[in-house]
Amino acid sequence: MATLEHMPESASAVREEVLDNGLHVLIQSVHTAPLATVWCWYGVGSKDETPGLTGVSHWVEHMNFKGTTNIPREQVKGIIEKYGGYWNGYTWIDQTTYTETATRDALDHMLFIEAERMHGCLYDPADCESERTVIISELQGGENDPEQLLDQELTATAFRAHGYRHPTIGWLSDLQTMTRDDLHGHYKRFYVPNNATLVVVGDVEPSDVMRRVASHFGTIQPAEVGRRRQTLEPEQLGERRLTISKEGTTAYLKIGFHAPEVTGRDFLPLLLLDAVLTGAKGVNLMASFRTPPPQRSARLYHALVDTGLASAVNGALAPTAEPYLYTIAMTATDGTPLARLEEAALGEIDRVRAGGVTPQELRKAKNQLRARLVFEGDSITNIAHQLGFFETIASWQWLSSMGQSIESVTLEDVGAVAAERLRAASRTIGCFEPVR
Amino acid sequence: MNPGAVDQARTESRPRGLAPARAVLASGATIMAKETRTTPAVTLHANLRGGTAGDPDGQEGVAHFVSRTIDRGTERQSADAIAEQLDSRGVTLSTSVGRHVLSLACTCLAQDFEDVLTIVADVIMRPTFAAAEVDRRRGEIVTLIRQDQDNPAMVAVEGLNAMLYGEGHPYGRRVRGTLDSVERIDGHALRRFHAGHCVPSSLSLAFVGDIQADRAIDAARSAFGAWTGAPVLEAGTPPAPPPAGRRGRVIPMMNKSQADIAYGFVAIARSDPAYYAYVLMNNILGQYSLGGRLGDRIREQQGMAYYVFSALEASLMPGPLVIRAGVSPSNVMKAVATIDAELARLATEGPTEQEMGESTQYLIGSMPRTLETNMGIASYLQMVELFGLGLDYDVRFPDLLSAVTRDEVHDAARHAIDPARATVVVTGPYEGPLP
Numbered sequence: 001m002a003t004l005e006h007m008p009e010s011a012s013a014v015r016e017e018v019l020d021n022g023l024h025v026l027i028q029s030v031h032t033a034p035l036a037t038v039w040c041w042y043g044v045g046s047k048d049e050t051p052g053l054t055g056v057s058h059w060v061e062h063m064n065f066k067g068t069t070n071i072p073r074e075q076v077k078g079i080i081e082k083y084g085g086y087w088n089g090y091t092w093i094d095q096t097t098y099t100e101t102a103t104r105d106a107l108d109h110m111l112f113i114e115a116e117r118m119h120g121c122l123y124d125p126a127d128c129e130s131e132r133t134v135i136i137s138e139l140q141g142g143e144n145d146p147e148q149l150l151d152q153e154l155t156a157t158a159f160r161a162h163g164y165r166h167p168t169i170g171w172l173s174d175l176q177t178m179t180r181d182d183l184h185g186h187y188k189r190f191y192v193p194n195n196a197t198l199v200v201v202g203d204v205e206p207s208d209v210m211r212r213v214a215s216h217f218g219t220i221q222p223a224e225v226g227r228r229r230q231t232l233e234p235e236q237l238g239e240r241r242l243t244i245s246k247e248g249t250t251a252y253l254k255i256g257f258h259a260p261e262v263t264g265r266d267f268l269p270l271l272l273l274d275a276v277l278t279g280a281k282g283v284n285l286m287a288s289f290r291t292p293p294p295q296r297s298a299r300l301y302h303a304l305v306d307t308g309l310a311s312a313v314n315g316a317l318a319p320t321a322e323p324y325l326y327t328i329a330m331t332a333t334d335g336t337p338l339a340r341l342e343e344a345a346l347g348e349i350d351r352v353r354a355g356g357v358t359p360q361e362l363r364k365a366k367n368q369l370r371a372r373l374v375f376e377g378d379s380i381t382n383i384a385h386q387l388g389f390f391e392t393i394a395s396w397q398w399l400s401s402m403g404q405s406i407e408s409v410t411l412e413d414v415g416a417v418a419a420e421r422l423r424a425a426s427r428t429i430g431c432f433e434p435v436r
Numbered sequence: 437m438n439p440g441a442v443d444q445a446r447t448e449s450r451p452r453g454l455a456p457a458r459a460v461l462a463s464g465a466t467i468m469a470k471e472t473r474t475t476p477a478v479t480l481h482a483n484l485r486g487g488t489a490g491d492p493d494g495q496e497g498v499a500h501f502v503s504r505t506i507d508r509g510t511e512r513q514s515a516d517a518i519a520e521q522l523d524s525r526g527v528t529l530s531t532s533v534g535r536h537v538l539s540l541a542c543t544c545l546a547q548d549f550e551d552v553l554t555i556v557a558d559v560i561m562r563p564t565f566a567a568a569e570v571d572r573r574r575g576e577i578v579t580l581i582r583q584d585q586d587n588p589a590m591v592a593v594e595g596l597n598a599m600l601y602g603e604g605h606p607y608g609r610r611v612r613g614t615l616d617s618v619e620r621i622d623g624h625a626l627r628r629f630h631a632g633h634c635v636p637s638s639l640s641l642a643f644v645g646d647i648q649a650d651r652a653i654d655a656a657r658s659a660f661g662a663w664t665g666a667p668v669l670e671a672g673t674p675p676a677p678p679p680a681g682r683r684g685r686v687i688p689m690m691n692k693s694q695a696d697i698a699y700g701f702v703a704i705a706r707s708d709p710a711y712y713a714y715v716l717m718n719n720i721l722g723q724y725s726l727g728g729r730l731g732d733r734i735r736e737q738q739g740m741a742y743y744v745f746s747a748l749e750a751s752l753m754p755g756p757l758v759i760r761a762g763v764s765p766s767n768v769m770k771a772v773a774t775i776d777a778e779l780a781r782l783a784t785e786g787p788t789e790q791e792m793g794e795s796t797q798y799l800i801g802s803m804p805r806t807l808e809t810n811m812g813i814a815s816y817l818q819m820v821e822l823f824g825l826g827l828d829y830d831v832r833f834p835d836l837l838s839a840v841t842r843d844e845v846h847d848a849a850r851h852a853i854d855p856a857r858a859t860v861v862v863t864g865p866y867e868g869p870l871p
Contacts, residue, residue, distance in 0.1 A: 032472070032473065032474045032808075033804050033805075033807075033808045034804055035804055035805060035808060077724075077725040077726065077732075078725065078794055081724065081725055081794060081797075081798040081801075082794070082797055082798070082801070083801050084797075084798055084799075084800065084801020084802035084803065084804065084805060085801070085802070085805070086802075086805060101805060102801070102805070103801055103804060129739070130736075130737070130738070130739030131739060132739070133739040133740060133764070134735060134739050134740075134741065134742055135742075136764070137694060137740070137741055137742040137762060137763060137764060138742035139693075140693035140694035140762075140764065141693075141694045141742055141743070141762045143692075143693035143694070144587075144588055144589075144692045144693055144694050144696075144864070145587075146586070246691060247690070247691030248586050248691060249582040249583065249585050249586040250579060250582050250583050250586060279523065279528075280526065291528060291530075292528050292530065293528060294522055294523040294525075294526055294527055294528045295523070295528075296515075296518075296519030296522070296523060297516070297519045297520045297523040297524075298523070305576075306572065308572050308575050311575065311576040311579035311580065312576075331579060331583070332579075333575045333576065333578070333579045334575065334578045334579045334582050364523060364524045367524060367525065367526055368523065368524075368526040369526075370526065371477075371525065371526025371527070371544070371545055372526055374475050374476060374477050374545060375475070375477055375526075375543050377474075377475050378474055378475050378477070378543075378809045378810060378811075379474075379808050379809045380808070434586075
């Protein structure tokens with residue numbers, strides 16, 4: 001077993017290369033533990049799906065763990081485990097990604113798996129059928145959660161045209177009818193080196209990693225991904241509402257506003273505004289929302305939780321490639337009518353739209369975000385995730401300049417974003433009313 | 437831990453491995469510290485021996501209630517002042533409660549360590565449990581309990597624990613208590629629980645991050661040095677869990693889409709000599725890769741479930757071994773039949789040599805990953821302290837696990853997972869027969 005004796009502190013600059021076949025490679029040495037992590041990102045997510053094929057990206061992700069030309073199905077398990085490793089994958093609206101983290105001596109195996117996944121997955125018809133029920137089970141598990149159900153309905157109501165409107169897992173009827181050829185076609189089209197970013201971080205030497213990457217991936221042929229049709233979401237012209245009345249115990253309220261893409265001018269001011277309203281989360285999709293934000297002095301916490309109207313309030317502004325949503329989710333305390341909670345929440349939103357935030361609030365929001373960015377760099381997995389995630393939606397450099405960019409956001413910027421982005425006409429209000 | 441000892445402030449070290457520093461104050465409080473340089477941040481983790489096992493009869497949920505109110509005002513500062521100081525530094529103080537410990541944990545920038553430690557120490561030593569705060573948090577707890585009642589997975593696990601241990605046993609009760617018991621808990625009850633359980637001799641602190649171990653220990657000595665209190669009274673021995681034959685319960689929740697299965701047994705305590713054999717058995721059964729043998733059969737081959745796994749919760753008392761799965765209601769009988777068959781097969785045939793090798797190698801190899809982050813190390817140190825495993829446990833662990841034989845794992849399976857003695861709870865949109 002490798003021991004954990006302290007190693008010299010050192011994290012190198014990011015090394016960036018592009019292979020002849022278009023594969024984008026990002027490498028960073030971080031010598032704090034005898035570990036290495038590999039992430040392979042594909043520029044395809046649920047927003048790229050067409051009617052009838054919703055959920056195909058996610059199902060394809062599942063299929064890509066079921067053996068390849070050179071990794072028999074029954075040997076998938078065990079390659080990384082032998083090195084104490086963890087492996088997984090996820091699909092979201094803009095991206096699909098696969099990861100392994102293990103002791104550094106597994107690096108070659110991790111790269112081999114990702115190269116195989118890029119061009120040699122099998123799509124055995126029986127495996128496709130067997131996975132159909134697993135995916136439907138995943139969908140039904142999500143439906144058991146009223147908050148997830150409300151989020152799905154709110155997103156579908158806020159978006160009428162853009163591919164962000166359907167859930168990543170897909171609609172049930174598509175999952176029931178999609179064929180093996182649909183899955184395989186999606187795989188062949190999008191899983192090409194020129195649509196991928198490979199990230200390697202850990203106790204590794206960049207030149208050595210590059211040699212191995214070239215050896216594993218260099219011969220994979222590029223191919224045109226083809227034109228991606230995407231309808232721009234037309235401007236929302238008035239408030240939208242939906243109410244789910246379903247058997248349950250607890251009432252939930254969620255308000256969604258159309259938000260800018262990560263590179264949009266309004267993104268960071270809105271991120272800081274969210275910190276003032278509900279506490280800073282940071283921008284790591286894996287880590288940020290798992291650790292509760294520092295929010296007890298935040299405006300909406302005071303107005304909703306400290307008054308006993310809500311037991312929880314959470315704001316979410318995810319970094320995305322195209323304009324998505326800023327949402328505020330609330331859980332009504334037992335017995336509190338949703339109308340009262342909504343009135344109090346909208347009252348606070350009106351207040352910040354009219355008066356902006358104070359200099360003290362902005363300073364605190366910046367301090368919180370600065371600290372969260374430090375906390376999110378606590379593992380090679382998190383570091384590599386951030387490099388690849390931002391490369392798929394903007395560029396990895398965006399993240400490294402974020403700290404400085406946050407500092408330059410002014411009170412006026414935040415006030416203007418509050419006034420413009422939180423308009424009534426831009427919002428969608430979702431209610432989950434329990435029927436007891 | 438020796439509460440009567442003089443301030444040892446002795447730094448123990450080991451030649452290799454994690455080698456944390458450890459000191460015991462005169463008051464009995466234990467401090468562990470490990471310097472790392474991953475980020476300019478420090479994780480503070482405090483455990484107090486005041487978990488739900490200490491809930492008095494009729495006041496089930498009091499330990500959880502304390503965890504929700506302990507940081508809502510002290511003799512020296514208001515809840516708002518605490519919130520402002522932590523928030524302005526980007527710090528979230530997370531409080532949680534388990535069967536045996538109440539935990540407070542946070543991560544701060546290294547430059548804020550002393551200030552944040554001062555706040556955390558104040559919260560631990562001098563909470564007031566003011567009436568207005570108690571009433572407000574009661575509303576939140578009631579809402580949490582109502583949410584739990586609508587969560588099939590939670591209903592299944594709580595239902596299983598209640599059947600496995602009985603309501604009179606601390607492991608059989610709900611962590612958050614009941615709507616009735618929470619109504620009965622007031623500020624007096626919270627202060628009584630705090631005074632009885634949150635005392636120096638029950639405190640274990642772990643500091644991990646960008647701070648020298650000696651400096652962290654000195655800071656803790658300064659923050660907690662004057663704190664006094666009588667040692668915690670050990671709770672009486674709980675009643676033995678009821679004898680188990682095959683039994684179960686169906687709890688229909690027809691508003692849901694998926695059924696949740698919780699299938700389990702009373703297993704062993706952490707101190708049991710067979711612990712490492714149980715760890716390997718559990719890994720082979722329902723952990724390794726995508727859920728061990730159960731994952732292979734139920735998810736990969738039968739395509740019946742998105743999740744299926746087993747978990748061993750060996751603790752200060754014999755904890756449960758639980759198998760969990762989420763399946764379509766039409767597959768409940770088939771899934772439970774498969775679980776029965778896989779358990780019977782492991783109990784009858786034992787593991788293969790290949791499985792023994794793979795799981796041993798995986799569990800040993802995953803240690804550096806477990807100990808990569810500051811919070812990971814802090815949680816690990818608290819586990820080592822709670823179970824008295826010794827500061828060199830990370831170095832000894834590979835040998836302890838490697839020494840387990842195939843026969844010992846087979847014995848563990850024979851004793852622990854006989855389907856004829858299983859308790860099975862099914863929740864969700866299912867009204868069929870008990871599997």
